[in-house]
Amino acid sequence: MKSTAKLAATLAFGFICSLANAQDADIVVFIEDLTLPSHSPASNFTVITESDIAEGGYSSIIDVLERNSSFRASTDSTGAKRSSAIDLRGFGETAARNIAIVLDGVPLNNPTLEAPNLGLIPLSQVTEIRLIPSGGGVLFGNGAVGGVIEISTKNQNGIYRPSYELNGGSFGFAQISAKHSLIGSDYVISGDIVEQSSDGYRHFNDSDLTAGRLEYRIDRDFDFSLSHLRSLDQRNAAGASTEAVLALDRRDSSINDRSSVNYRQAITDVKVGFNRGMNHYRGTISHRQSDQDGKYENPSYGNIQQNLDLVNSRFEISSLPSPESTLDYLAGVEFTKGKYSSLYITPFRKQSSAAVFTQFTKQLGSLSTTVGGRLQSVSDIMDNGFESKANLRAFDIGIVKSIGEIDVYARADQTFRFATLDEQSSSGSALRPQIGEELEIGLRASNFSSRVFTIWNKDEILFDANDSSQSIFGSNINVDKTHRVGADIEVTFSPWRETDVTTQIAYVDTKIKAGSFAGSEIPGVSKTQAGMTVNTNLTDTVRVNLSHRWYSSAYAITDYENDLGRHNGYTTTAASLTFIQPEWLFGFSVKNLFDVTHDSYVYDSYGTLKRTPAEPISFWLTFKYTPE
Numbered sequence: 093m094k095s096t097a098k099l100a101a102t103l104a105f106g107f108i109c110s111l112a113n114a115q116d117a118d119i120v121v122f123i124e125d126l127t128l129p130s131h132s133p134a135s136n137f138t139v140i141t142e143s144d145i146a147e148g149g150y151s152s153i154i155d156v157l158e159r160n161s162s163f164r165a166s167t168d169s170t171g172a173k174r175s176s177a178i179d180l181r182g183f184g185e186t187a188a189r190n191i192a193i194v195l196d197g198v199p200l201n202n203p204t205l206e207a208p209n210l211g212l213i214p215l216s217q218v219t220e221i222r223l224i225p226s227g228g229g230v231l232f233g234n235g236a237v238g239g240v241i242e243i244s245t246k247n248q249n250g251i252y253r254p255s256y257e258l259n260g261g262s263f264g265f266a267q268i269s270a271k272h273s274l275i276g277s278d279y280v281i282s283g284d285i286v287e288q289s290s291d292g293y294r295h296f297n298d299s300d301l302t303a304g305r306l307e308y309r310i311d312r313d314f315d316f317s318l319s320h321l322r323s324l325d326q327r328n329a330a331g332a333s334t335e336a337v338l339a340l341d342r343r344d345s346s347i348n349d350r351s352s353v354n355y356r357q358a359i360t361d362v363k364v365g366f367n368r369g370m371n372h373y374r375g376t377i378s379h380r381q382s383d384q385d386g387k388y389e390n391p392s393y394g395n396i397q398q399n400l401d402l403v404n405s406r407f408e409i410s411s412l413p414s415p416e417s418t419l420d421y422l423a424g425v426e427f428t429k430g431k432y433s434s435l436y437i438t439p440f441r442k443q444s445s446a447a448v449f450t451q452f453t454k455q456l457g458s459l460s461t462t463v464g465g466r467l468q469s470v471s472d473i474m475d476n477g478f479e480s481k482a483n484l485r486a487f488d489i490g491i492v493k494s495i496g497e498i499d500v501y502a503r504a505d506q507t508f509r510f511a512t513l514d515e516q517s518s519s520g521s522a523l524r525p526q527i528g529e530e531l532e533i534g535l536r537a538s539n540f541s542s543r544v545f546t547i548w549n550k551d552e553i554l555f556d557a558n559d560s561s562q563s564i565f566g567s568n569i570n571v572d573k574t575h576r577v578g579a580d581i582e583v584t585f586s587p588w589r590e591t592d593v594t595t596q597i598a599y600v601d602t603k604i605k606a607g608s609f610a611g612s613e614i615p616g617v618s619k620t621q622a623g624m625t626v627n628t629n630l631t632d633t634v635r636v637n638l639s640h641r642w643y644s645s646a647y648a649i650t651d652y653e654n655d656l657g658r659h660n661g662y663t664t665t666a667a668s669l670t671f672i673q674p675e676w677l678f679g680f681s682v683k684n685l686f687d688v689t690h691d692s693y694v695y696d697s698y699g700t701l702k703r704t705p706a707e708p709i710s711f712w713l714t715f716k717y718t719p720e
Contacts, residue, residue, distance in 0.1 A: 125247060126315035126365035130372040131410045131422050133240070134451060134462040134490055135227030136501065136536060136543065142219045147635055149668025149681025151261065151712045153210045154178075156221060157241065159625075159666065162580050162598040164618045164643045166207075166692065170329035171294050171345065171704050174211035180225045180239035181547065182576045182600035184616030185649045186554065190238035190509060192228060196246055196319070198359055198378045201235050203400060203432040203443070203513035205555060209382075212323040212357050213243065214286040214303050216257050216269040220244045226532050226545065229486035229507035230449050230464035233426065236486075237507045237528040237549065245305060245321065252280060255718045262710035264291030264298075280309040292330070293707045294343045296350050296389075299327035314366035325355040332694045332702035342689070342705045349702070353386035353396055367412060375407040395435060402430035422464075423450040432513045441513040445470040451488075462490040470510050472522070480522035484508040500535045511553055515568040524551040524570050539584040547576040554609075557650045557697040566650075566697045572606035574614070590629040597622045609652045615695075618643040618661070637668045637681075648693035648701060656701060662690035664706075679714040683707065 140160055150156045154176045158165045163179040166187055177188035188207035193200040200208035221243050228240035252273040259267040271284035288301040307319040331349030338344070361378035379402070386396040408424030411417065429444045451464030466486040473479050488505035507530065511523040527550045534543030551570040559567035578600030586592055598621045602614040623641040630636060645658035665688075668681035684707060691703035 125309070125317075126367060126372070127309075127317045127363035127374065127376075128246060128365070129374065129408075129410075130412060131420070131451075133222075133224050133228060133231055134453065134464065134488060135224050135503070136532075136534060136541070137225070138223040140221040140223070145215060145218060145221075146677055146714075146716065147637070147668075147670050147672070147679070149637060149666065149670065149679055149712065149714075150215060151259075151265075151681070151683070152215055153213055153218060153221070153243065155683070156215070156218075157210075157223075159639055159641070160221075161223060162225070162596070162621070163600065164616070164621060164646065166616045166649065168207060168704075170331055170351070171292075171297055173707070174209050174325070174327070175207040176210070177207040178241060179617070180223060180241075181545065182578055182602050182614070182617050183238040184602070184614045184646070186552070186614070187238060187616075189512060189553070190235060192232045192235040192240045193243070194232065194240065195243045195359065196321075196361060196378075197363075197376050197406065198361060198380050198404060199234075199402070199428070200380075201512070203430065203441070204398065204434075205512070205514060209325070209355060209357070210243075211299075211301070212303065212325055212355065213245070214267070214269060214288060214301070216255075216267075216271070216286055217245045217284055217303065217305060217321075218243060219246060226530060227488045227490060227503055227505055229505055229528075230451055230466045230488050231422075233447055233449075233466060233468055233486065233508075234445070234470075234484075235509050237509050237526065237530075237547070246307075246319075247282070252282065253718050253720070255284075255716065257714065257716045259712070259714050261712040263293045264289065265712075266290075278311050280307075280311065282307050282309070292328070293710065294330040294345065294705070295341075296328045296345065297330045299325060301325050314364065317361075317363045319359075319361050319363075321357075321359045323355075323357045325353075327355070328352050332692075332696075332704045334700065334702055338691075338703055338705060348388075348390045348393070350389035351386055351396060352389075353384055355382070355384050357382040370412050370414060370417070372410050372412050373408075374410075375405075377403070377405045379403050398432070398434040400430065400432050402428065404428045418455040420453040420455075421451070424448070430513075434514070436514075440475050441516070442473045443470065443513055449486075458494040460492040460494075462488065462492075464488045468508075472511070472513065472516050474516070478517075478522075480511075480516055482510055482525045484510065484525055484527075498535055498537045498540075501533070503530075503532045505530050509553065511568065515553060515555075517562050517568075523553055523568060526550070526552050526570075540582070542579070542581040544579045545577070549574040549576075554652065555650065556608075556652065557695065570607075571604055571609060574602070574604050576600060576602045576614075592627045594625045594627075595623070604652070612652055612654045613647060615647040615651050615654075616649050618646045620644040633672050635670045635672065637666075637670070639666045640664075646693075648695045650697075651693075651695040656693075656695060659693045660690055662688055662706075664688060664690075675717065675719055677714065677716040677718075679712075679716075681712045681714075682709065683712065684709045 157178040166177040168175040179187040183190045224240040228236035255271040257269045267288040269286040273282040283306040285304040303323040305321040310316040330345040333345040363376045365374045384398040406426045410422040426447045431442045433440045447468035449466035453462045490503040492501040507528040509526040529548045532545040552574045557566035580598035582596045584594045626638040628636045642663045645661035665685040670679040687709040
């Protein structure tokens, strides 16, 4: 697949826009956006800004999340690294269904067992990422048992500047993107376009990505925005492969594992926001549609065809920050309706849900207390008339005590996850909703944080490849009880001027406490992980970043019996060098600096242990021009 013409057209577009603005006296414009939330989640969370991304030498959203999360990511078995499941609290194989991923307020979790395809979102479109490990069940609802990842493409700082970016790297990677705005007296029209092409680090792993976003905003006593984001990913996927094939060539795969897919996604959202008195009002309605069509190289496997339509609406009222007020509050309602179909699930499965939620934070001197709750009703309907209904609740109670420059906090919350549409059987008994009960205690300061957490799950939903009650490929089941207990610590210090060193150690123990897998550990979870990041300003314009991470071994994905032994303990190192000027940025980065060989292991329903080899040493070049 070649996209040279598209890349050239995108570059020409950016160049023309740059010339068009060469005569503008003032390109940088600040506009406050009232359609953005005015509240923060009640949790200990990490914010990754647009400048952090630009200066970190990252190549994709997956790359950002892997280096900033506490736990190991579960790489997907396609080898395309599009749908890696990012883990925040030791969920391993099930992280894809237990981490709620939200893009501009739109839920991205799929009705299938696969993780959201984050490769559809070019990194040049991202303005902020939040990692919320706990306390997300009230605000985000379903699937927040293991945490929440919020991704935003909206303008976060209110500053509108054109931007043009050119990227290149190993394995034929090339990307060109342009971002521009037309600013009137009370409106803004902003848009960006991205063209990306790659040969892939494995055979039969090339891809072309086209993505664009357009937004129209009215800026008056109320704010209104209409946004449309569209992506097309045309890719070949090598897939997981057997040890015998990889022994001959680690870039290769067997024909049975290869597939070709055209993945389309379109997201449209309408947002309204305004302030009245001491309150902020905000409403959003979004529509997400995604389609997959393709085929497996092995003709006996058939074609790939999936379709998703999802409508989400959310309305909320929250208090505006005020030095005189000691009470912050948030209340809202949310409605979701979607349908899903594929060649293997005919013709449609439908799901609808309604929720009401509220959260209060009371400040009493140095003590802050948060209480929140959510009630949600969900209904699944299969085309043959089979129906599953559930009424669920989430709550959180948190206390933060400030002692000097240190915050000591404790949080207890209940979360839930109901089965995705292809997890529910079309006959027989419906899967019971998964309920998580969690406790977290920790402390944080500007250069130090530490926490201890425990999670008890009742009726956790797992996929058992050896259970043929639903299909020969395996079945989804409820496991009565599972337990996770973990701790992590992060320390930042400056051994010398203009240098920050951040060290992190994380530990988690996972156990299935009841059911057929009692005594086993959750597959795909490394018990111990550690990392060190060094950021150095060599000069006012030159910055160096070194990131080194170590992961202990883990059981293969779907090996719930733990009878294959542990696999794949490894280290990985990344380095970047960035030159920064007021109007331009040049970056050079290297991933897997020491070319460490490691795999992601998958145990399939036929009893075969398969592997997806990691990307070898690779480099990445970035040039970004942002005129002032």
